[in-house]
Amino acid sequence: MRFTWIRELPSYVIQHHARLRVLDLSDMKNLVALPSSVCKLKVLMKLCVLLLKT
Known part of the structure; x- marks a missing residue:
């Protein structure tokens, strides 16, 4: 499932x-x-984000 419409990642995730x-x-x-709370992901090795110019 794709959540392309989300503006903010919910903390419960x-x-x-x-x-x-x-x-x-x-x-x-x-x-x-x-x-x-993203800093609580202690074993996170890779974070991929797309940077867009506004």
Whole structure:
């Protein structure tokens, strides 16, 4: 399932996936913010985001 319309990643995603190793947000073109809880992903090895010029 694709969530390209999401503007902010919900913090519950981080809470329920604390052992996540890869977080690929590159298809989320409307994303403008990450929750501060993203730093709780202690085993995260790769974070992919798409940077868009505004």
